[in-house]
């Protein structure tokens with residue numbers, strides 16, 4: 001039986017960093033080396049002040065403080081870590097392709113392939129390769145072909161071990177996962193490799209929560225889980241629009257249907273639209289895979305989840321303009337929240353980016369506050385859209401560190417991330433500072449709207465008739 005003593009993880013991002021920190025914390029007998037080509041990111045992981053690690057997640061800096069330098073190491077020396085490892089996790093990014101065949105749909109696997117080629121070039125001892133990144137079904141086949149073609153006698157076993165953590169709750173998700181999924185080849189050596197990884201997780205995860213399957217089921221389960229989760233959000237968001245015109249209340253509908261144990265109560269919160277680096281990318285990838293097998297009805301079915309989400313973001317932005325007497329040109333609008341959800345500094349595909357872009361195209365003057373996102377990140381998110389120049393964005397957008405200073409003479413406040421602190425603001429004071437009528441648009445159903453109306457606000461919330 002293979003006992004793992006040394007793990008390497010290629011990719012020190014939102015997945016590689018937290019997952020390896022948890023393995024190091026729970027397996028003090030294993031040395032864990034997390035490597036990345038991004039030297040700035042590695043330097044941040046190694047920052048003496050543990051609060052400066054590059055990813056904000058509740059509880060993560062404490063875990064890093066406990067393990068870093070003990071059995072957890074961050075480095076840019078990828079070759080050295082590959083050579084020393086028994087098991088190599090590949091946790092690099094797999095974004096949507098922005099060029100060539102499959103542009104805008106397929107996952108870009110160039111970073112994965114580079115890792116495989118680097119491992120093939122450097123390894124001199126047998127390795128278990130673990131796909132931690134989210135990958136199209138049958139990627140392991142391509143990885144194996146690259147690895148097996150070096151002819152240097154090194155044996156590789158490939159496992160699929162997709163990650164299901166959600167950002168903002170990464171530490172508790174890793175500590176107490178619903179399940180860990182490990183797909184392996186159905187051969188003797190495949191089963192041994194699978195068992196070696198089961199043994200790593202069994203240091204803290206109950207055995208009945210560690211599921212083993214074949215590689216293809218594991219790869220496809222990850223895309224499927226995200227598609228089902230995102231589908232729930234799009235489903236409740238579709239109903240939210242119907243609620244707004246019928247005086248039904250989407251929170252009450254969600255509670256009523258969620259009480260049915262077959263439906264379940266989680267993931268039924270209507271919102272301004274889902275964001276994050278995974279849902280859209282993974283569904284587009286699923287749609288692309290279905291199309292490439294000629295399964296057009298399957299592809300169209302899942303694509304609708306994305307179409308609904310785009311509609312939700314756009315209609316919220318449109319509602320703001322319509323409510324502000326059909327023009328926001330030159331009007332000051334305060335945006336509360338830029339991250340794609342609370343308790344993370346990640347802004348990838350955040351609904352806020354698209355809502356603000358829409359308002360900027362209508363020439364609004366935008367003031368943005370987020371407790372964890374930097375001004376540079378916000379400007380680079382807007383620049384990436386390429387709707388206008390960076391200079392134009394900077395003329396129209398101000399990012400503030402003290403939200404209370406933002407509201408003076410503003411026409412509207414817009415909640416786009418459900419940060420808890422927004423609930424404790426002095427909304428009376430905010431109302432007093434704003435122009436009248438003072439509008440509040442709540443894209444997260446976060447605030448107490450009866451109180452806000454009593455103060456004098458004109459409010460709009462997703463999923464509630466006005």
Ligand SMILES: NC(=O)c1ccc[n+]([C@@H]2O[C@H](COP(=O)([O-])OP(=O)(O)OC[C@H]3O[C@@H](n4cnc5c(N)ncnc54)[C@H](O)[C@@H]3O)[C@@H](O)[C@H]2O)c1
Nearest residue numbers: 011012013014015036037038091092093094111133134163
């Ligand atoms: N973010 C999440 O919550 C989440 C959850 C589950 C699964 N996933 C999946 O995990 C994967 C990683 O996601 P992420 O959010 O951590 O991405 P990320 O962009 O935060 O991190 C990826 C890292 O890989 C590094 N990298 C790329 N190519 C490299 C190479 N050849 N050698 C060394 N380092 C390299 C990059 O510099 C980057 O720091 C993706 O496939 C994603 O779909 C993400």
Ligand SMILES: O=c1ccn([C@@H]2O[C@H](COP(=O)(O)OP(=O)(O)O[C@H]3O[C@H](CO)[C@@H](O)[C@H](O)[C@H]3O)[C@@H](O)[C@H]2O)c(=O)[nH]1
Nearest residue numbers: 163164165166167233267268269271274275276278340341
């Ligand atoms: O009822 C809900 C639940 C979520 N959201 C939004 O959906 C997006 C995604 O949220 P969430 O799933 O909590 O965060 P992610 O970090 O994107 O995690 C998802 O994507 C990860 C990457 O693949 C998976 O590992 C996780 O299991 C999966 O939940 C966010 O914008 C949320 O605000 C809603 O609008 N309503």
